[in-house]
Amino acid sequence: MAGGIRRAVIVHAGWFMLGIALLVPILDPLLPLEWKIAGHMNRIFIFAILGLGLNVVTGYTGLLNLGIAAFMAIGAYSYAILTCDIYPFRLGFWSAMPITICIGAIAGVVLGLPTIRLRGDYLAIVTLGFGEIVQDTLKNLDNITQGTQGINPLPAPTFWGHALNTQDKVAWYYLLLAFLALVVLVSRNLEHSRVGRSWIAIREDEIAATCMGVNPVKAKLVAFAMGAALASTSGGIYAALFSNSGEPGNYDFQISIIALCIVIIGGMGNISGVLLGAFVIGGFNSIVLDKLTTLLQQMGMVNTQNVLTVPGNWKYMIFGFALILAMRFKPEGLLPSRQLKAELHEAEEDERAENARGAA
Amino acid sequence: MPEPLLSIQNVVAGYGPIEALKGVSLNVRGGEIVTLIGANGAGKSSTLMCVSGLLRARKGTVHFDGADITGFKPHTIVEEGLAQVPEGRKIFPRLTVLENLELGAYLRRDKQAIKTDLEKMYHLFPILGERRKQLGGTLSGGEQQMLAIGRALMSRPKMLLMDEPSMGVAPILTAKIFATIRDLNREGMTILLVEQNAHLALKIAHRGYVIETGSIVLEDKAESLLNDPRVKEAYLGDDD
Ligand SMILES: Nc1ncnc2c1ncn2[C@@H]1O[C@H](COP(=O)(O)OP(=O)(O)OP(=O)(O)O)[C@@H](O)[C@H]1O
Ligand SMILES: [Mg+2]
Numbered sequence: 001m002a003g004g005i006r007r008a009v010i011v012h013a014g015w016f017m018l019g020i021a022l023l024v025p026i027l028d029p030l031l032p033l034e035w036k037i038a039g040h041m042n043r044i045f046i047f048a049i050l051g052l053g054l055n056v057v058t059g060y061t062g063l064l065n066l067g068i069a070a071f072m073a074i075g076a077y078s079y080a081i082l083t084c085d086i087y088p089f090r091l092g093f094w095s096a097m098p099i100t101i102c103i104g105a106i107a108g109v110v111l112g113l114p115t116i117r118l119r120g121d122y123l124a125i126v127t128l129g130f131g132e133i134v135q136d137t138l139k140n141l142d143n144i145t146q147g148t149q150g151i152n153p154l155p156a157p158t159f160w161g162h163a164l165n166t167q168d169k170v171a172w173y174y175l176l177l178a179f180l181a182l183v184v185l186v187s188r189n190l191e192h193s194r195v196g197r198s199w200i201a202i203r204e205d206e207i208a209a210t211c212m213g214v215n216p217v218k219a220k221l222v223a224f225a226m227g228a229a230l231a232s233t234s235g236g237i238y239a240a241l242f243s244n245s246g247e248p249g250n251y252d253f254q255i256s257i258i259a260l261c262i263v264i265i266g267g268m269g270n271i272s273g274v275l276l277g278a279f280v281i282g283g284f285n286s287i288v289l290d291k292l293t294t295l296l297q298q299m300g301m302v303n304t305q306n307v308l309t310v311p312g313n314w315k316y317m318i319f320g321f322a323l324i325l326a327m328r329f330k331p332e333g334l335l336p337s338r339q340l341k342a343e344l345h346e347a348e349e350d351e352r353a354e355n356a357r358g359a360a
Numbered sequence: 361m362p363e364p365l366l367s368i369q370n371v372v373a374g375y376g377p378i379e380a381l382k383g384v385s386l387n388v389r390g391g392e393i394v395t396l397i398g399a400n401g402a403g404k405s406s407t408l409m410c411v412s413g414l415l416r417a418r419k420g421t422v423h424f425d426g427a428d429i430t431g432f433k434p435h436t437i438v439e440e441g442l443a444q445v446p447e448g449r450k451i452f453p454r455l456t457v458l459e460n461l462e463l464g465a466y467l468r469r470d471k472q473a474i475k476t477d478l479e480k481m482y483h484l485f486p487i488l489g490e491r492r493k494q495l496g497g498t499l500s501g502g503e504q505q506m507l508a509i510g511r512a513l514m515s516r517p518k519m520l521l522m523d524e525p526s527m528g529v530a531p532i533l534t535a536k537i538f539a540t541i542r543d544l545n546r547e548g549m550t551i552l553l554v555e556q557n558a559h560l561a562l563k564i565a566h567r568g569y570v571i572e573t574g575s576i577v578l579e580d581k582a583e584s585l586l587n588d589p590r591v592k593e594a595y596l597g598d599d600d
Binding site (some may be wrong): 194197198200201202204205207209210211212213215216272338339340 | 412415433434435438439442444446450451452453454455460462463464466467511515
């Protein structure tokens, strides 16, 4: 009963959020300068796509991946190399994007093949190492990756011959929103597909899943490939948006951790949860901190000599603290998947049952 | 004598230095209920796990339905038509009853037939129908056992492997479960049943094997075993 009502509320809230998201570019010009958010939303959409990629691997399949940023980097650099004038390919956005996504998927399989049999903690360590290796490789190949300058400029998507430039803010906004909507649809379909059910079965109990006929190696490889493909998508779009591949340091461990926070604080294995997580964490990262910095600057409270007065420098401490609080008070995330909620409250219920038995 | 559906030949298996099976041989013919009885740690579950692929046989062979399935991975063995109801049930506690049953049919693609089979399971175990939206882990032990049986049947297997379906189940439900096993067999299902409750198992089985510390020590018709003094003393207690 209550579950049905709760679901209805979430569905309505979802449509409501979509409505707001569609209206942001229209309302934004009406807002005073310090309240404008449309520009920040782009990053949030990209982080949401990255989070949904990680959600496939960690949320559905239960494999802790600490190196998802590597696949975002692979996407960004693939897109850059495929499109930039200094390389022979010189593709446009629409032909480079599908290839970028495929390269991501292949990279996912390449990481997956040797590691898929590892369990839990070991897999986490290997993915963490993979993230570092990709970053170091990009750094060392600076004659290809252009080091800290990044590969640039990159072509923007064209619509009927018209290329979006950085001035077309509204068009960019809707393009990114459309990509996010597409990724949400893909995630939804995956979740309810055969392979999606095999992921959830593996997460719940791998041995029982194999006894149902699930091939765990294949299912995990597909999860790795899909997660990497989505992360690579986010990287490709990121590069296109900024017309630059970025530098290797843009895709460091912190990005992987932000993606993980989005999935965990939002709600593992639940698409709406991940979207909410991206909005809360991305919003905090790029809107709240940014506005706070401007505000403090206006009040003359930011002292460039004193790093402690810059709110951005407090970011990871605040993230860490938020994560601790979340794990203490809402370990299943803001919008958990049903299974996760069931698991985390089992202990409480056992306790309650114990107490009831004791009282009787 | 017809070719057995399942044939285990001289299987040796173990865990690290422990040799749990020291050359086990056992046959099950199509349409039979065969029971494997023995004390704690005798190697009953290990024998089943060698068949279902969860434990690797170090020596010996397992043949099923004319094919050598020794060393097959668990998921391919399900594809061959061997479903198991594992020890301790191993249902998915955080998935609903319905989702558990649907996962049982994971390898099937005939949506319509899966639906009819779901209805069959609800008919076989009405409690599962009433609880279809409930999480598997919230069912009682006996209900979970029914769910595990229903889930295994959802793959439309040629044969069922069952590991101690009476474990942790109240006597009334145990009786109901054993009656269901007999009914399933009467409709043609071949069953290898592992039990510690030798009395119950031998009552519904056609034939039985007794295993002691990794070796088969007795093999006979079920009713002969029920009356065998050695079995009576070791496994049936003094109550009859
Ligand atoms: N995972 C394991 N690791 C090490 N030894 C094991 C393992 N599983 C079983 N064994 C050992 O193998 C032997 C046979 O165990 P098995 O589980 O097959 O017995 P069983 O007949 O099913 O017993 P029970 O009636 O208690 O279920 C025992 O000595 C047991 O200690
Ligand atoms: Mg056992």
